[in-house]
Amino acid sequence: MKLAARLGNLGTENAFDVLNEVTRLKATGRDIISFAIGEPDFDTADNIKQAGITAIQNNFTHYSPSAGIMPLKEAIAAHVSTTRQLQVKPEQVVITPGGKPIIYYVLHALVDPGDEVIYPNPGFPIYESVIRFTGGIPVAAPILEEKNFSLDTNELENRITSKTKLIILNSPHNPTGGMLSAQDIENIATLARKHDLWVLSDEIYSQIAYERTFVSISSQPGMQERTIILDGFSKSYAMTGWRLGYGVMAEELAVHIARLITNCESCTNTFVQYGGLAALTGPQDFVSNMVNEFKARRDLIAAGLNSIPGFSCQTPTGAFYVFPNVTEACKRLGLPDSKALQQHLLYNADVAVLPRSAFGGRNIGENQEYLRFSYATSRETIAAGLARIEKAMHLS
Template sequence: MAPEGSTGHGSPRASLPVAVTPRPLSGRRLLHTPALAARNELLNTESAFEVLDRARALEATGRDVVHLEIGQPDFPTPGHIVDAAFKAIQDGATGYAPTVGIPELREAVAETTADSRGVDVTPAQVAITPGAKPIMFFSLLACVEPGDEVIYPDPGFPIYESVIRFIGARPVPLPLREDLGFRFDVDQLRELVTPKTRMLIVNSPGNPTGGVLGDRELDAIADLATANRFWVLSDEVYSRLLYGSVHRSILSYDGMADLTILLDGVSKTYAMTGWRLGWGVMPERLVEALGLLMVNSNSCTAPFTQHAGVAALRGPQDAVDDMHAEFAARRDLLIDGLNAIDGMRCEKPEGAFYAFPNITALSPDDGRFARDLLEEAGVATLWGSSFGSHGAGHLRLSYANSREALAEALRRIRAFAENVSR
């Protein structure tokens, strides 16, 4: 018989335990929570999520907002990919997976990378992670010492600088120049490289500008990296979103296989931002180091999402082609519309799905302009200076929204700009 007060093996409780009266708190001083580590102050956030929260708050009051702030494809994940995930779950792929990825996905990544970049890649050079950001974070942790210098694009994805600072390294911004199509000046890059340079981060096609690096820039990177023996972290998550040019990867250049960490994933190409599935292609010894970081943090990437990734890479690509064609049409609509607004000028992006118009003729403060545009006109955008000091005087607009929404946004932006100019 179970003792009184217990439930036995699922039997009704015989009686409840006697309630214990808590001690009075008189004489005790209620304390605040302990202090947080100072290094948390080194991390920054993404303004996109802050603006999204504010836009949703406005919508909750009944306001209508056109969302151009989030870099998230507005298409559903292709059906065969969703089906593969469901099947994997039904087949029991819900436990732990190998730390750096299931063999099927590592093989698929190796094959597609080799085919698209024209290089030899083995599955042992592939690390799978929950989203592409861990590749960035883990690569910096594994390769860069405190006090080392890391060169990164400015304007660029804000998490680059954030993580560089967090690990105790020195961030060195590499200006992307509007007059060069948002590429960097090769001579300026040479001047920034020092004996302390441990890594260069590149992003092509780029966020927030849509700029694409050409042979001149990539040749210079390869020459400098091989001569100075520093790592190159190449963020290529937008590599399938090019308009009129062929993707060039630094991994394909002579001598770069041992120095390159290629970052990629399914989020942008296959409309899978919430699936959190990314990967890196890198030298095998670095895969081992990332494996240790995975063991000490995420353990593994969900296996059913990895099976979905296999379906994405090996399955039909029709949906990708359709999305690409629609993004191209939206790009033309948005860029033509922005350039027709007095006080705005916008380079036509060669890749990704962002416009980065110059608004210096309308306002000296891009942050104020973006905030007022949201509050007064109901158009959510990001201010260029949130991507680095060299992005000041610009806005970032995502055309991952319908043509109807873009047309409405242009109408509102035009009216707002006319009002500002008065």
């Protein structure tokens, strides 16, 4: 039987491939320390879990409107209005089962075959995957270590053509933990207005920021109507398995995104939405405590990696990832690239990380090697993993 040709354009998320290998190795008795998956190791707060249970008991187990239940849409509108200094109406909110559907539906709603979409590279691999799947042309904008893992906005402008339809931003950024500065945001907003572009701003890590204050491009003059905010509950509220995300956009676009939902999954799980309502309207000390712990882990892993020969690690300003430069580490071990180093650490040190290649192909002129570590794990586990890596660096 023949499959549709379009499947050849569909990528994957390599973190799950590594997770599958880690699971296989653990089943054979190996003690694997994993820094591979981007998932908070905290349990969902009790008030959120209880809200979901209560919703089931109250029989909120039926369809909801495709764009989501009104109480949650109102809470999200209020939250975004406060955190982004905007005036947001519930009608501008579309609730989805996780954040990825916003990427998928927005690209299908805005991008015609042949349209160009600029996306961050290295970056979340689903961006490039879905751009190609829609028939769009992905145009990589390099995330640069020398700019503290941010974009060079002059280089970004050089990538804009008459075919450019959309710019995708992600700040705080996966995989580097970098953040766009206020000046970067202002410059990108100027480009979007000048060239009449949409912006999909992936702000899923917006509440996990440390020394630098999070800034949304939607807050810039003239940007709210051309920006789609992607956010959700997975990272900030440790609700990855609940699958609950949302988009905030122009009301005219929200209608079409809701229609795509109707055609695909009908709606987001109703009682899960009540869990999200409890998350946004309940105590926020869970979030602040988790972020404080992530900051302590960040400091631990960045310092630890910098003490290992061949590793050079910037201290990130957001999310829960570090992205050390391992070019020298590869040379010390005689390895060709970070993929080979990732395999060396997995099979010789029982430590799972992700290579640079998991986050897109090399940019033109790029000649450095990187690994991504998620520090969403305990300090004790981080220390043990660092000790294993240190030992593995002396293996030939």
